[in-house]
Amino acid sequence: xxxxxxxxxxxxxxxxxxxxxxxxxxxxxxxxxxxxxxxxxxxxxxxxxxxxxxxxxxxxxxxxxxxxxxxxxxxxxxxxxxxxxxxxxxxxxxxxxxxxxxxxxxxxxxxxxxxxx
Amino acid sequence: xxxxxxxxxxxxxxxxxxxxxxxxxxxxxxxxxxxxxxxxxxxxxxxxxxxxxxxxxxxxxxxxxxxxxxxxxxxxxxxxxxxxxxxxxxxxxxxxxxxxxxxxxxxxxxxx
Numbered sequence: 001x002x003x004x005x006x007x008x009x010x011x012x013x014x015x016x017x018x019x020x021x022x023x024x025x026x027x028x029x030x031x032x033x034x035x036x037x038x039x040x041x042x043x044x045x046x047x048x049x050x051x052x053x054x055x056x057x058x059x060x061x062x063x064x065x066x067x068x069x070x071x072x073x074x075x076x077x078x079x080x081x082x083x084x085x086x087x088x089x090x091x092x093x094x095x096x097x098x099x100x101x102x103x104x105x106x107x108x109x110x111x112x113x114x115x116x117x
Numbered sequence: 118x119x120x121x122x123x124x125x126x127x128x129x130x131x132x133x134x135x136x137x138x139x140x141x142x143x144x145x146x147x148x149x150x151x152x153x154x155x156x157x158x159x160x161x162x163x164x165x166x167x168x169x170x171x172x173x174x175x176x177x178x179x180x181x182x183x184x185x186x187x188x189x190x191x192x193x194x195x196x197x198x199x200x201x202x203x204x205x206x207x208x209x210x211x212x213x214x215x216x217x218x219x220x221x222x223x224x225x226x227x228x229x
Contacts, residue, residue: 004160092161107163
C-alpha cells in the first residue's frame with residue numbers, strides 16, 4: 001500500500017530541536033489531515049487542509065505548525081515540543097467535492113512515531 | 118460534543134469463534150460511520166463504512182456491521198474469526214468539520 005506515505009517513520013528529538021514531518025499522497029486527493037494517536041487515547045484531529053486551505057486546527061498548540069504547499073504534500077513543523085507530545089502522528093487524505101463535502105473515505109499513512117526527550 | 122465509545126478494550130477469542138465488537142456514537146445529525154482496522158505493524162485501513170441505505174453493511178474479509186439508529190450503535194461482526202484477524206479495530210464517525218472522530222479502539226487477539 002503506497003497511497004499515502006510518511007517520513008520519517010521514527011523520530012527522536014530534544015525539546016529544543018526543530019524538525020518536520022512529511023506526508024505525501026499519491027491518490028490524487030484534494031484534502032489532507034493530521035491526526036495524533038497517543039497511548040490509551042482516541043485518535044485526535046489536529047489539522048485539515050481542504051482544497052489547500054486550512055479549515056480546522058482544533059486548538060492545537062502553536063509549537064505544531066502545518067504547511068500544505070500543494071494538494072499532494074503536507075508537512076507538520078515541530079519546534080520546542082514537550083515530552084507529552086510523544087505520540088504516533090498520522091496523515092490521511094480523501095477526495096472531497098465542494099457540493100458534497102466530507103463524504104469520502106479517508107486513507108491513512110503508516111504514521112511517524114515521535115519521541116520527545 | 119460528538120464522541121464514539123467502544124465497549125471492549127481487549128477481546129481474546131479462539132479461531133472459529135464469532136465476533137461482535139460494540140460501538141456507540143453520540144451525534145444527532147446525519148451520520149457517516151466507519152470501522153478501521155490496524156494490523157500489527159501496518160497502517161490504518163478501512164474495513165467498511167456506512168453512509169446511507171441498507172443499515173447492514175458488508176466489508177472486506179467477511180466483516181459486517183449493522184447501523185441501528187435508535188440505539189446509536191454500529192457494531193462490528195464476523196461469524197468465524199481467524200488468527201489473521203488479530204489487530205486493533207477502531208470505530209469512527211465523521212464530525213461536522215469533515216474529520217473522523219475515533220473511539221479508543223479494541224484489540225482483538227485470536228488464538229490459533
